[in-house]
Amino acid sequence: MRLLPIGLVAGVGAALIASSGASQAPDNQLNPQSVTLLRKGEAALAAGQFQAADDALETALVVDPRNRAAFNALAKVAQRQKLYGQAIRYTNKALALEPNDVNALSIQGEAMVEMGAVARAQRNLAKVRQLCGSGACPQGTSLAAAIARGPAVAQKVTTPAPKQN
Template structure:
């Protein structure tokens, strides 16, 4: 009688372990169709077709929601449209999959700078530098240059300030 709960618990654990390995795909393997959609989205972004890029990248995530690159590319689409908050949300999703992704940290840092959160962007830069080590690192270089420049939104002239000048 006292052994019954233990035997039942062991049976449930055994059944769970046996069934969990049947359908899992390793995280390092993104489905090829998802990568094709991602490439199509990045090509559309390169020529400025934001809606087509967005659609293709979302299709990539439907095919494989673990496609970190698609989240980063969606963040780049949002940045080009000056939707910096949305860019940060997409990079957060990429970083939830891999917290040490220097590209995602760099894109997120760029969006943070544009929103005026320079201190937080500097934290991202420090983490990128740690991840990249002493060698050249494109995400660190571009983020450092953007931090030096400062937020474009703060430098942009507001319509009210332009009206006062006239």
């Protein structure tokens, strides 16, 4: 008689725990609406419509916050707008979902180069090359080219101001 309330509470608790995971989608399946919005955002980015791309991609993340490709696409939008710190933040979110995301590592490395953090970009390149294995992958090639090119700020030639007499 004394164990009946304890048993009842334990049974209800077990039923609630078992039912909470039944309605969740597996991590490898994204919401189809999020994928559609991702494609719309990528098309807007390709057309140079940064605001439309940003809107579609952020909506894709609201629909499904596990959409790593949307974080990577937002990072590309930020890079095109020369917002390198923001690009790094977006790739950090993608890497939090999947630490071995080669696309995110490459995009992040390119943004780091533009900010002057070449040593950190080289660490990203080493990880990309490790993940790609023996074959060269386009992400590694792109990041290696960005490192070799160096930051865009350093490439600007500044001419000295004329002396005033």
